[in-house]
Amino acid sequence: MQSTDYAVRVEPIFEGPMDLLIHLIRKNEVDIYDIPIALITEQYLQYIDWMKTLNIDLAGDFILMAATLAQIKSRMLLPVHSDEAGPEEDPRLELVRPLSEYLRLREAAETLAQRNLLGEQTFVRRPEDLPRAEAEAVPVVRIGLFELIDAFRQILERIGPAHQVDLDADAISLKERIAQLIDRLEQHPSLAFDQLFDGQVTRPGIIVTFLAILEMARLELIDIVQHVGTGIIRIFYR
Amino acid sequence: MTPELPAIIESLLFAADEPLRLETLRGVLDGVDTAAIRQALDDLAAEYEKRGGGFYLLEVAGGYQLRTRPCFHPWIRRLRGSGGERLSRAALETLAIVAYRQPIVRAEIENLRGVDCGGVLRLLLERRLIRVMGRKEIPGRPLIYGTTRQFLEVFELRDLKDLPTLKEIRELAPEEAAVESPQETPKAPPGSKNP
Numbered sequence: 001m002q003s004t005d006y007a008v009r010v011e012p013i014f015e016g017p018m019d020l021l022i023h024l025i026r027k028n029e030v031d032i033y034d035i036p037i038a039l040i041t042e043q044y045l046q047y048i049d050w051m052k053t054l055n056i057d058l059a060g061d062f063i064l065m066a067a068t069l070a071q072i073k074s075r076m077l078l079p080v081h082s083d084e085a086g087p088e089e090d091p092r093l094e095l096v097r098p099l100s101e102y103l104r105l106r107e108a109a110e111t112l113a114q115r116n117l118l119g120e121q122t123f124v125r126r127p128e129d130l131p132r133a134e135a136e137a138v139p140v141v142r143i144g145l146f147e148l149i150d151a152f153r154q155i156l157e158r159i160g161p162a163h164q165v166d167l168d169a170d171a172i173s174l175k176e177r178i179a180q181l182i183d184r185l186e187q188h189p190s191l192a193f194d195q196l197f198d199g200q201v202t203r204p205g206i207i208v209t210f211l212a213i214l215e216m217a218r219l220e221l222i223d224i225v226q227h228v229g230t231g232i233i234r235i236f237y238r
Numbered sequence: 239m240t241p242e243l244p245a246i247i248e249s250l251l252f253a254a255d256e257p258l259r260l261e262t263l264r265g266v267l268d269g270v271d272t273a274a275i276r277q278a279l280d281d282l283a284a285e286y287e288k289r290g291g292g293f294y295l296l297e298v299a300g301g302y303q304l305r306t307r308p309c310f311h312p313w314i315r316r317l318r319g320s321g322g323e324r325l326s327r328a329a330l331e332t333l334a335i336v337a338y339r340q341p342i343v344r345a346e347i348e349n350l351r352g353v354d355c356g357g358v359l360r361l362l363l364e365r366r367l368i369r370v371m372g373r374k375e376i377p378g379r380p381l382i383y384g385t386t387r388q389f390l391e392v393f394e395l396r397d398l399k400d401l402p403t404l405k406e407i408r409e410l411a412p413e414e415a416a417v418e419s420p421q422e423t424p425k426a427p428p429g430s431k432n433p
Contacts, residue, residue, distance in 0.1 A: 016353035061352050102350055104404045109327070109334035111402050118392045120324070121308040122296075125252070175372040182369060186387050219370055219381070 017065035018102050020047060021095075032099060035092055037076055041069040068095065143226040143233055148193075151233050152210045155197050159206065172205075177212040185222070185237035193224075193233035243270065244278040244285075251282075257301025257391065299390035300397060325365075332358045333389070336368050337401060340384040343374050347383075359383065367392065 024043050025032055048062060075091040116122045172180075181196060196213060200206045213235065216222045223236040250266060251258055263275050279302055283295040293304050306314055325333065332355050335347050347355050362368045366388040373379040385398070395401060 016351060018352040065352070098350070098352075102352070105334050105338060105350065106331055108338060108402065108404055109330040112334055112337075112393055113325075113330050115393050116308040118305070118394065121311050122305045122394070123311070123314045123318075124303060124305055125255070178372050182371070215372075219373075221370060 017062045018099065020044065020062070021065065021099065022103070032103070033096060035095065037069065037073045037092060037095075041066075041073045044069055143224045147226060148214075148224065148233070151193050152206075155194065156203065156206055159201060159203070172208060174208055174211055174215065177208045178216055181209070181212055181216065182221070182237075185235070189237045191235050193235060196235060243267070243274060244281050247275065247278050248282055251295070251302060251304050254303070257299045257303040259301040262301070296394060297396050298394050299387050303391075326358075328353075328355075329358050329361055333362055333367055333385075336362070336383050337385050337389065337398070338404065340398075341371050341382045342384075343380040343382055345380060 021040070021044065024040050024047075025035065028036070028039065028043075030036055030040075045066060048066060051062075072091045072095055118124065184196075185191065193213075197206055197209055200209055213222070213224070217224055221238060223238060224233065225236065226233045246267065247263065250263065260272065260275065264270070264272060267275065279295065286294050291307075292310060293306050296303050296305050328351075331351060332347060335350055336342055339346065339350075344355060344359060347359070359368070363370070366386055368383050368389065369386045371382045371384045374382050389395075390397065390400075
């Protein structure tokens with residue numbers, strides 16, 4: 001027999017304080033909009049004690065919720081002043097609001113899980129595993145920043161001065177541009193560097209696109225590689 | 239309108255490896271107007287319904303796709319061997335939060351769930367159900383998450399507006415959230431275990 005303490009993982013029972021709270025509300029068959037706070041707080045603390053005895057590693061979240069409960073309970077005990085200012089807000093709302101939001105989303109998750117999930121309930125024909133053009137065997141190198149800047153300069157030069165009109169109305173944010181590029185990469189997991197600039201005829205448009213590519217590389221959303229032979233730069237969606 | 243248009247479209251649906259968008263169809267069927275394409279798609283869908291065969295036509299993720307009928311999943315799973323790992327409850331919850339509240343940052347998700355979500359988010363990213371949409375311009379510049387096209391495909395949604403409406407919850411079922419979906423119970427092939 002081993003004498004070492006063993007820690008029990010709390011997850012399968014209550015993943016978080018919200019789940020414990022829901023469990024208690026359910027067990028006591030009370031309305032979530034009319035929680036008997038004293039009762040629930042007491043039981044909540046009992047569970048925490050019990051979990052501590054079982055050597056369950058309690059996350060800070062459980063303690064935080066205990067504090068919230070205790071605070072609401074004490075506010076409930078204070079005499080209510082029925083001023084002209086109108087009735088004071090039920091202190092329990094602080095708990096009920098996030099709780100009902102959580103329940104709504106939990107319910108939504110269950111509804112989603114009951115759909116005919118692709119790969120579980122329903123299937124599509126598998127795309128053929130044909131060797132795509134420029135398969136992995138092609139020697140490529142991770143590109144350096146300078147090569148990238150060279151490629152960028154070429155694109156800027158290509159548009160020529162005639163097209164370098166600044167149309168501020170068309171300016172889009174970096175974030176929007178990233179979203180657009182990701183949409184395209186989702187359809188084509190690999191694109192040539194030049195292709196990412198398709199439709200960009202203004203200098204700001206090209207600059208935003210370039211910055212978007214850099215940002216995406218930094219966020220590790222894409223890989224940027226250069227073909228050793230042709231020098232063509234390609235972007236791969238990860 | 240050419241009489242064989244539905245057949246042409248059927249061949250395209252069969253050969254496509256992702257939901258076929260109306261624009262793609264229009265591009266391929268150069269010169270055929272959208273109304274005729276839609277009509278042909280409707281006709282095909284009705285034909286498959288009438289026939290009641292192994293597959294049906296589903297409008298999903300902004301396109302159209304042929305899919306096997308849910309009642310045949312036991313056989314297909316056998317054909318393909320063990321399927322993908324099912325999503326845990328934690329993963330599903332997190333995914334639902336991202337789907338309904340996107341764009342959203344990790345702290346907001348954790349606020350809602352009351353627990354750390356780092357591992358679950360990583361898993362969802364790996365399975366391409368969610369994606370990073372950028373960084374929020376607040377201190378710490380946290381990553382912003384949203385769902386992917388793959389999410390729509392897996393959960394048979396046409397688009398994000400197609401997500402089921404959130405229900406207001408007043409009462410909790412006594413024990414264990416009641417699962418009340420009259421799902422067609424498939425006859426499993428002999429000897430197969432239902433998961």
